[in-house]
Structure formats: structure tokens, C-alpha cells
Amino acid sequence: MRILRHVMWILCAGAMTAHTGLASAQPVSTGSVQAYPNKSIRIVTSEIGAGNDILARIVAQEISPPLGQPVIVENRGATMASVSVSKALPNGYTLLLAANALWLAPFLQDMPYDAVKDFAPISTVSNQPVVLVIHPSVPATTIKEFIALAKAKPGALSYGSSATGTVSHLAGELLKVMGDVNILRVPFKGTGPAMIALFGGQVQMSFPTPSAVPQLVKAGKLKALAVSSLQPSSFLPDLPTISASGLPGYEIVSRVGILAPAKTPVAIINRLNQEIVRALASTEVKEKILALGSEIGSNTPDAFRKMIADDMTRMGKVIKDAGLRGAD
Numbered sequence: 001m002r003i004l005r006h007v008m009w010i011l012c013a014g015a016m017t018a019h020t021g022l023a024s025a026q027p028v029s030t031g032s033v034q035a036y037p038n039k040s041i042r043i044v045t046s047e048i049g050a051g052n053d054i055l056a057r058i059v060a061q062e063i064s065p066p067l068g069q070p071v072i073v074e075n076r077g078a079t080m081a082s083v084s085v086s087k088a089l090p091n092g093y094t095l096l097l098a099a100n101a102l103w104l105a106p107f108l109q110d111m112p113y114d115a116v117k118d119f120a121p122i123s124t125v126s127n128q129p130v131v132l133v134i135h136p137s138v139p140a141t142t143i144k145e146f147i148a149l150a151k152a153k154p155g156a157l158s159y160g161s162s163a164t165g166t167v168s169h170l171a172g173e174l175l176k177v178m179g180d181v182n183i184l185r186v187p188f189k190g191t192g193p194a195m196i197a198l199f200g201g202q203v204q205m206s207f208p209t210p211s212a213v214p215q216l217v218k219a220g221k222l223k224a225l226a227v228s229s230l231q232p233s234s235f236l237p238d239l240p241t242i243s244a245s246g247l248p249g250y251e252i253v254s255r256v257g258i259l260a261p262a263k264t265p266v267a268i269i270n271r272l273n274q275e276i277v278r279a280l281a282s283t284e285v286k287e288k289i290l291a292l293g294s295e296i297g298s299n300t301p302d303a304f305r306k307m308i309a310d311d312m313t314r315m316g317k318v319i320k321d322a323g324l325r326g327a328d
Contacts, residue, residue, distance in 0.1 A: 037067050082098060086113040127229065135205070254294075
């Protein structure tokens with residue numbers, strides 16, 4: 001209840017915040033860097049009430065006191081948020097909180113920004129894997145058994161996923177590539193409808209987030225085989241990873257991080273990173289993020305940059321090889 005009240009408070013506080021324009025273009029002087037911050041900071045993210053919005057408000061509330069300035073969350077559509085920040089003045093007062101789609105969407109469709117050249121990574125905030133789950137009627141209890149079954153019956157098994165390019169979709173495509181299996185994708189308008197289809201046996205597998213899986217397994221509605229991260233999930237600590245279960249190196253995780261416009265001074269990037277990492281180390285913040293079904297994922301700007309590059313190289317190839325394009 002305490003976490004729920006907190007989430008509702010930050011949502012209400014955000015709803016009362018008036019939308020204002022982004023900073024007007026002007027030179028970033030050495031003096032302004034030394035005085036940073038001397039006015040409010042804006043974190044731009046997706047629609048109000050979405051998971052990224054709540055994450056942004058948790059971070060904003062925590063870093064505001066040590067920075068000595070208000071940190072305001074501004075809500076826009078995901079693409080609009082990315083475009084607006086890519087064009088903002090690189091002075092540390094306009095930031096972006098976004099997930100993998102920021103750097104993977106350009107592989108699926110033309111985007112009005114360059115995911116590498118237009119942004120300066122600051123830190124990741126959270127990581128959220130997915131879990132490979134199957135219908136109870138499927139005769140498999142491990143990844144190896146499932147892959148053997150899929151090889152024995154090419155095209156007979158299907159997986160439900162949400163929109164093109166989402167983690168639940170790319171998890172299935174990565175399994176097809178690394179497992180060398182022919183399984184069919186059935187797209188739905190969200191994870192919920194995909195799970196309903198799985199419960200009903202219309203599809204044989206899906207990739208939900210870990211937080212809901214224990215209850216569904218206990219209720220006998222599905223079997224959980226493995227988690228998509230390289231490390232076990234805190235929600236399912238006894239469940240093996242796909243990587244350790246027969247597909248070494250398999251990893252797909254929904255990563256959420258904070259970035260600034262490209263050419264933001266390194267001193268400002270480092271100051272923001274310091275405060276974000278400090279905030280995410282708080283036990284209270286960890287509990288709030290775990291309540292959202294995610295896990296803490298702070299790191300350095302260089303580590304975040306490398307993570308993005310690795311993700312683009314690996315998943316970009318999967319997207320291209322699968323011929324994925326556009327949205328459902």
C-alpha cells in the first residue's frame with residue numbers, strides 16, 4: 001500500500017505539472033557548466049501512467065534534493081520524446097528516459113533521429129527480462145526438450161507476442177535463430193491478449209515479464225522453462241536462464257535508461273550519473289522498482305554506451321535476418 005500510495009502521489013504531482021517548451025538554443029559556456037544546475041531539469045518520457053513514466057518520476061523525486069533543483073517529468077509519445085530531446089540544447093536541463101526501442105526502432109522503420117549520434121548515455125535505470133513459458137499440454141520441461149520438440153515438428157508450434165520490435169517479439173525471433181527452429185509468431189495488441197491465447201491453447205508459448213509468472217505456474221495455467229537474462233531473475237531465483245539451459249549467450253532484456261542530448265559536457269553527464277546511481281542504490285528505490293516488475297540496472301555512461309552498441313549489433317542482426325519491418 002505504501003508503494004501504491006507513492007506511485008499515485010507522483011502521478012498526481014506530474015499531472016499538475018504544466019507542459020512547457022524545451023530550452024531555447026544558446027551556447028553552453030564553461031561558467032554554466034560549473035554552476036550546473038541552476039534551474040529546473042526536465043526528464044522527457046512516454047505517456048503518463050506508463051511504466052517508463054513511473055520510473056522517471058521515481059528517479060526525478062530522488063535526484064532533485066541533492067541537485068538542489070526541481071526535476072520535472074514531461075510526458076510525450078515515445079518517438080516524440082526521443083526526437084524532442086535529440087534536438088534540445090546539450091546543457092543538462094533536458095533528459096530522456098527511454099527503453100530499447102530508442103536504439104532498436106531504427107532497424108524496423110526510418111526514425112527522425114540517430115540513436116548513436118544524437119544522444120549521450122548517462123545510466124541505465126532498470127532491466128526487465130522475460131520468461132519463456134509454455135502451455136501445460138506441451139510435452140517439455142526444459143529448453144532442450146522444447147527445442148527438440150520444435151525441431152521434430154517444424155512450424156507446428158507458435159508463440160504469442162505483442163507489437164513488432166517489442167521484447168516479447170524479439171525474444172521469440174532470437175530463440176528461432178539461436179535454436180535453429182521453425183516456430184510461428186502470432187502477434188497481439190499487448191502481452192495480456194497473448195497470454196489469454198496461451199491459456200486457451202491457441203498458441204503454445206509466450207514471453208511474459210517475471211513478476212506475474214509464479215502465480216500463473218502455481219495455478220497450473222502455464223509451465224515456466226527459463227528466463228531471458230544472463231542472470232536468474234529475483235522474481236524466479238530457482239528458474240534457470242535460457243543461456244545456461246542450452247543456448248549459450250542468449251539474452252534479451254528490456255533496458256530502461258536516461259540519456260542527454262549529444263555533446264552535453266562530460267562534467268554534467270558525470271554529475272547526473274553520480275546522483276542517479278546514488279538514488280538507485282537506495283533500498284526504498286529498489287523496492288519501488290521491484291514493485292513495477294523490474295530490477296535495478298545502474299551503470300557508468302561508458303558501460304551504458306557499450307550496452308547499447310552491443311544490443312544494436314546483436315539484435316539488429318536478428319531483426320535484419322528475420323526481415324522485420326514496420327509495426328503491426
